[in-house]
Amino acid sequence: MMKFVRVGAIAAALTLSLPAFAEGNVEAGRIKANTCMGCHGIPQYDNAYPRYRVPKIGGQHRDYIVAALKEYRSGNRPHKTMQAQAASLSDQDIEDIASYLEHSAAHK
Template structure:
């Protein structure tokens, strides 16, 4: 009895598609920050995080605003993603983080990680 090779060909095609899809997913997860691309994106950050001298915000409550220049990019990315998910609760930061894509977050984190630490 002669068997058809069509099912074998279909299995090979599906395996190739699955491998290609898997590599596309891993590539999409590897977002690399570009500090030069962040220059226009950090305008909303500078209003609070760029003020030296122990700046405190009054909305929604009095809160000491941290200086983020010189922080680790990984830390900044994790913090922004936590705000975006709602795990961190500062309302202004939650709203800002929700407006950022993963690429935006990586770019902003790369930008601030390359800044010098400001003295307070």
């Protein structure tokens, strides 16, 4: 009986920790997002060609960032620079970056 209680407790602990893992690691995301800030962290930044305003992504909802980066990575969302940046990102990298950016007020 005690064995089942321990297994149940471990299963419950793992289940409860899943949302935290799924949302990514904010500190790891801070480091991984350094490249993003080269464009997205510059106030009033306009890209040279093609000309467009680079959006601020700090404070953006993590689900939006995750979806956008996965779409860039797959090539389904058009933007050559973003496709190149996202191409090397793992799912965990994307989750970490999205979690950091969602909680980042410094880059809003």
